[in-house]
Amino acid sequence: MNNQVICEPFHPQSMQRGAALIEALGEAAYPTGAPWSEPVIEENMQAPTSVYWLVRVAGQPVGFLSGTKVIDQLELTNLGIVGSWQGHGLGKQLLTTWLKRYEAGTVVTLEVRVHNEAALGLYESLDFHKLMRRPDYYDRPVEDAWIMQKKIE
Template sequence: MIAVREACPADLPALAALERACFPDPWSAESLRSGLARPENRFFVLEDGREVRAYAAVRTVLEEAELLRIAVDPAFRGRGSGRILLEEVLQAVPEAAVWRLDVRAGNTAALRLYERCGFEKLVLNRGFYTDPAEDGWLMQRGS
């Protein structure tokens, strides 16, 4: 059964494994630990049974929320998990009037996911990313 819940420290090894599998610049176990402990951050996991298959990290400041990360196990992609997770996350932070995120301009899967969840392209930031160099879209949801 698929379920989304808030992450806890016991999830840190699973989050670190997802980071390594999903990003060229993975967050270390230590950055994940300190990130999870920050009061302005909320981390969520999507589980299939008891297996963590995806996670998302959000930072909230007053009425603004920033999606810092979303990652789905490569073997579990293309089955709607990203969408289920992001929709749950959006609902879990009802105080956020505005959502923002940055995404690599060539990340077709993420762009599609974000647009399906109501984000719109706001600004194309030239050379926003390094390693590899790439433009980034700032996307926004809400006014």
């Protein structure tokens, strides 16, 4: 079997089918289920500042990231890898590939659950640093977030 990994921008032909795929990947990636619903994802995909990427293994989508880009500011809004593929470095590969697309000096910000040790380790390995703790940022369950940032070199 071909296990070639491809990280690429996601431009679905149908926004509705694209949103359904992202929601399904989120359901399979996050312990508390997809962070956004299909209608919210579909609306977000149509915003001119939104970016979506997929990671595929052997042609099958197994993860995604979403973000926004405004001038020289990037925000990573979601990064999810299907549970059975977590721990294989796909999140790091996807995020690294995405970040390489942007110019030096671009500032990247994200929020992450304070108890998500795997994600914190990933972001810190890519030189993100903690700016501040945001109380009760998440629900399902309620939890604080670390606001993290880096400047692309």
